[in-house]
Amino acid sequence: MSLRIAIFDDNKNIRESISLLLSTVPQFEVVGSFSHVLDCVEDVKECKPDIILMDIEMPGMTGIEAVVKIKKEFPQIQVLMQTVFEDDDRVFDSICSGASGYILKNFLHTKLLDSIQELQYGGSPMSPSIARKVLNKMQTVATHIRPEEKIDYQLTPREKEVLSALVNGLSYKMIAAELTISYETVRSHVKKIYEKLHVASLTEVVAKAINNRIV
């Protein structure tokens, strides 16, 4: 069973040398080769690739934006980003866009064939330095979103209801109506919430509630 591959790269030489390289593997079939991604969705619809090799820097629209569009239409297609750059933003954005692999161009000649096969078998080929960046990012992101602030403020169920209503922008009156309790009761709950969260204004409550994912 052959594997259909499409190439997006604004450099003609690179497209051709990649094609040549791929042609050495019998089951690889280059079904499309494009110099820009302005019509990428149509192009992909036409040539129906299993795997796309996507350059990042291209005129008009970047490969990253293209991947977003393509993955939206054809989520099953695997995209391998290839670029000369390895700045954090590009790497991170590529991953978020839905790419399944990311290799630097100076690894192309030695690793491209392996990478494609790895993709095919459910792996995510990455150049070593990219893999390291990804892991580091994971670490910082994880310790950033997870940890600490998952303090338990010991809010009662009712207080949590009030709190989430507050975060949704309701006034005390509206909350009273919503929960069918009196305005004064809402006030009592809010006072308790203030105590428990150690804050002194509604805006602080809302900020703290959202940032600490209490609601």
Add this chain to the structure above:
Amino acid sequence: MSLRIAIFDDNKNIRESISLLLSTVPQFEVVGSFSHVLDCVEDVKECKPDIILMDIEMPGMTGIEAVVKIKKEFPQIQVLMQTVFEDDDRVFDSICSGASGYILKNFLHTKLLDSIQELQYGGSPMSPSIARKVLNKMQTVATHIRPEEKIDYQLTPREKEVLSALVNGLSYKMIAAELTISYETVRSHVKKIYEKLHVASLTEVVAKAINNRIV
């Protein structure tokens, strides 16, 4: 220049076969081989490895906990996790613990040597399926922390300053003092912000600002 390697694995056969494998490379030197991690910090202090091969499942303390301790004391040491398991939690926890690579044991015989070298040169070796898991996690985490709705509300720089002060819980008075403008000016800005964000109360402003990461 030789590379000092330590092994932590409760299975004696595995430790020995790894040692044997590593001994085929002249510049690799196995400086320690341990069946548990209960004294890992002391062990590491003693044998001073550059790289540690860490099994996850071990009696007493898991490899993941051990990595946390080791990286705290010796942050420059590179740790390669090796395990038969690839459930999301273990993988994710390992990465958060500070490991620089993660390979499955059934790849040990073919990939261990390459992996160690990759580590040495600043890469992060991962078995293909692990790499995929990591990328997927990144995607979900990323889309979770930076949710789409990055709508541009066209706030002016000054309005953004006011907004971020609001989110930090400051009152109009305090903001006025902070920005050295009058209370009334703060009010004017806030009015504008209300218009632009289509909201009608401070709490909504704060909630919207945080959720859409305007600030």
Add this chain to the structure above:
DNA sequence: TATCTGATACCCACATTAGGGGATATATAA
């Protein structure tokens, strides 16, 4: 039984924010 907590409700006095105006100065764009 006595005490505590969660949820409910009320009062008063004061502070702050909301909503409706209008005004001035400056720079930039049409």
Add this chain to the structure above:
DNA sequence: TTATATATCCCCTAATGTGGGTATCAGATA
């Protein structure tokens, strides 16, 4: 040269929130 946008300031009234209390009642706990 009018507009337009930004940033600044002011007034007044109504609505809402803040801080200090007190009180009832049910249910769990000591």
